[in-house]
Amino acid sequence: MLRIENLHKSFGPLKVLDGITAQIEQGEVVAILGPSGSGKSTFLRCMNLLEHPTQGRIFFNDVDITDPKCNILKVRANIVMVFQHFNLFPHMTVLQNVTYAPTKVKGLSKDNAKAIGMDLLTKVGLAEKANVYPSRLSGGQKQRVAIARALAMQPAMVLFDEPTSALDPEMVKEVLEVMQDLARSGMTMAIVTHEMGFAREVANRIFFLNEGKLAENTTPQAFFANPQCDRAKIFLEKMLK
Amino acid sequence: MVRLFQFWRRSPRWPLHPGKPLSQRVLAQTWRRFWALLLAILCTIGVNAGLVAHLAPAGIAQELPKTLTMGTSADYKPFEFHDTSSGEDKIVGYDIDIANRIATDLGFELKIQDMDFNGLIPALQSGRVDFVMAGMTPTPERKKSIDFSEIYYSAQNTIVAPKDSNLTTLEALKGKTVGAQLGSLQQEEAEKIPGAQITTRNRVPDLVQELKAGRIEAAIIEDTIAKPYVSIYPDLQFTVVPNKEGGYAIAFPKGSKLVPAFNRAIAGMKQDGTLDRLAKTWFEDLGKPAESGFQRIAPRIPYILGGILVTLGFTFAALIFGLILAIGLAIFKISAIKPLRWFANAYTSIFRGIPLIVTLTLIYFATPQLTGYKIEAFQAGVITFALNSAAYVSETLRAGIMAVDKGQREAAIALGVPYQMMMQDIILPQAFKNILPALVNEFINLLKDSALVSTIGAADLLRRATIVGAETYLYFEPLVIVAIVYYLMVVGLTIAASVLERRLHKSA
DSSP states (O other), X not given: OEEEEEEEEEETTXXXXXEEEEEEOTTOEEEEEOOTTSSHHHHHHHHTTXXXXXXXXXXXXXXXXXXXXXXXXXXXXXXXXEOTTOOOOTTSOHXXXXXXXXXXXXXXXXXXXXXXXXXXXXXXXXXXXXXXXXGGSOHHHHHHHHHHHHHTTOOSEEEEESTTTTSOHHHHHHHHHHHHHHHHTTOEEEEEOOOHHHHHHHOSEEEEEETTEEEEEEOHHHHHHSOOSHHHHHHHHHHHO | OHHHHHHHHHSOOTTTOXXXXXXXXXXXXXXXHHHHHHHHHHHHHHHHHHHHHHHSTTOHHHHOOSEEEEEEOOEETTTEEEEOTTSSOEEESHHHHHHHHHHHHHTOEEEEEEOOGGGHHHHHHTTSOSEEEEEEOOOHHHHTTEEEEEEEEEOOEEEXXXXXXXXXXXXXXXXXXXXXXXXXXXXXXXXXXXXXXXXXXXXXXXHHHHHXXXXXXXXXXXXXXXXXXXXXXXXEEEEEOTTOOXXXXXXXXXXXXXXXXXXXXXHHHHHTTHHHHHHHHXXXXXXXXXXXXXXHHGGXXXXXXXXXXXXXXXXXXXXXXXXXXXXXHHHHHTOSOHHHHHHHXXXXXXXXXXXXXXXXXXXXXXXXXXXXXXXXXXXXXXXXHHHHHXXXXXXXXXXXXXXXXXXXXXXXXXXXXXXXXXXIIIIHHHHHHHHHHHHHHHHHHHHHHGGGGGGGTOOOHHHHHHHHHHHHTOSHHHHHHHHHHHHHHHHHHHHHHHHHHHHHHHHO
């Protein structure tokens, strides 16, 4: 589904991604792990071109999305993203947050978008909050709305950028459960996370990044039982302590 | 009061013209004789001109356009002023009656355009008006840029001073502080007094107030104008300056073909006694004591309050156009394209760096000369204020946009929302909420600054107050009324804004 070839990204003199080649198949749930500063988030943000690669190419369903002629907006409507800080639109109600992009970007009718939106809000357990403004929600509720908002685009793939890092510990679970349900439904997902338990149970592939390079690309079983590189060993020791 | 002041400006310049002092009978008689002689000469010329016109196949009378626009500065009672005593606004006066009579004689339709006295000559030069009657004296200086008809009214200067001050001759004014209306002939007159310290004010009523406040020791004012003030303020006296002659004439653009026809009409009016009759009608009751201040103001209050709509309409129009422009500029300012940023920054720098009144005057007077479009005072005002406001608001708005969380932008981008939609639906609504208090301030400033349009003759609150002031010779009362009205409007706005702000707060 998504094929990444020799991806480089620099911010000025700072080299963040240093030649990553990888592939994500339809229905795969990929957990992207790595020490801080290893380029995980940048790698994820390159996948929907929120960051433009300095070098290298990305193919989505065999279409080169790094080609300037490619319609990036269409790609982004297909590869949506959930952010660490939710980024809900504060001047819109929960339901408006969810229906805005489908009506404006995809041109769905209001009724249609509303039906899809309510259905998704029910799935994330927030149907009764539909007409509330985001400022009245808890962090966990906000993130569930953000997931519903992303799914309302009926995307082919969802990117999660540390979706639980900004949450109070007791709210992490409700968000992870929603993500687990989503994974079970067969959605293709790429998740930057520090939740090792979640990565081990839900993901079916692990990308371990170190210093801008893809140090390991393997199954969760292999990675957690027997990490290959030294950096991964140290990382796991610290994370699982 | 305004009219009084303007009289000074317009008043005669002594070496040039025969004057008929209204206050000094003896002199008046002498001048009447002079006039008779002049009339006789003029009539001869007039008749000859008439004959010529009659004989020539392309006579001037046939060439007159159907409609002619006359410029005047209707704050110069009794020559031209707004009569608002009926609650309606009409421009009347000695000059207006003469103009109407000329229109009848020459068979054209008369349109009157009211503006600041200082704007009359530019208006002639830019073709905004065809001729000007505004108690204007043909000075050599003015003759360099415009043409004049023959004199139709002669006037004299007076020294106005506190009673018992002994300041009754020009010699007595040596070394004193003397006031005169800016740009007037009286100013030139005052400047000839050796050792006198000259103070100028824009309007005659201001001079009278300065005199009463003791900041100046005497003022030089034209006689017809000075007379009612002295009767209203018994602590003032006035003395006619002898042998200083001058008068008023109709002004035309340089090279205007209208001059001979108008001269013939003036000569006709002198001959059949029309001018004398009109003088009697307009000048006779000037010395009569008037009713109390408020009695005179009361019937004119509806007229003043009518300015609220003009002021508000003007402010709203400027705000809305300014906002639209500001949004564009703010987007330029945050754009990745350098020339757009340069443009927007240069724009802000220019409009913040030029005083509003300078921009206003430039746009009002330069537009007709550059483009031929005779821009209305209201339009010029709205454009000026919108352009100026955009410079400030775009800066505020840019800061407001920058203050919107970066994540909002990313969330919109990640959903595939196009740039324009993102700005419109996501970023700008939040930016506007951020800057609402600043916008309310801008609106209040606009409302108060809008009083500047009164300088180009738009009938806003302040302009109406000065019009009524000039008509009733009252200085403070109309100003106090508009001060209260402005204040109430600002308070109302502030309350409305805080209600709006609270509502917006609830929603997010």
